Each structure stands twice: as C-alpha cells, then as structure tokens.
Amino acid sequence: MKIEKGYALPKIGTKVSRIKTLVAMDVGDSIFDEGEKTTSSKWYECAKKLNIRKKGFLFTGRTVDGGVRVWRVK
Numbered sequence: 001m002k003i004e005k006g007y008a009l010p011k012i013g014t015k016v017s018r019i020k021t022l023v024a025m026d027v028g029d030s031i032f033d034e035g036e037k038t039t040s041s042k043w044y045e046c047a048k049k050l051n052i053r054k055k056g057f058l059f060t061g062r063t064v065d066g067g068v069r070v071w072r073v074k
Contacts, residue, residue: 018046022059025072036068043070 021031022043033041047059047070058074 018043019050022047022050022070022072023054023057027072027074030069030071032064032067032069034067036063038063038068041068041070044068 025031031043033043041061044059044061047061050057051059056074057072059070060073061068061070
C-alpha cells in the first residue's frame with residue numbers, strides 16, 4: 001500500500017453544529033441538502049430527532065430537484 005502526503009481532510013458537519021443550525025432557524029426557514037436523493041439526509045435525520053426531543057420545534061423535509069430541503073414549520 002502506498003502512503004500519500006498532501007491530502008487535506010475534508011471538513012464535515014457535526015451533529016452538534018447541525019443541531020445549532022436547526023435551533024437557530026425561524027418558522028418558515030429551510031435548509032437545502034444538495035445531492036441527497038432521499039429524506040434520510042443528515043439534516044433531515046437531525047431534524048426528526050429534534051422534533052422528538054424539543055417541544056416547540058417541528059421540521060419536515062421533502063425530496064426536491066437536486067437534493068432534499070428541510071423546513072422548520074413550528
């Protein structure tokens with residue numbers, strides 16, 4: 001196996017930063033997860049957990065052209 005140098009580790013979103021972003025959303029705001037093909041995207045899964053854990057938050061997601069969009073509806 002060849003060892004390679006000079007490849008930066010791609011930055012990925014963490015669950016904590018996704019939760020902070022979702023909590024900061026106002027009703028009617030949305031997030032677009034480009035490239036996702038189903039509502040099982042990382043954003044939608046995080047939003048579903050918030051729906052269960054936090055009163056006063058309600059999110060929904062839909063597969064749209066080019067990805068998945070998640071809305072805060074309550």
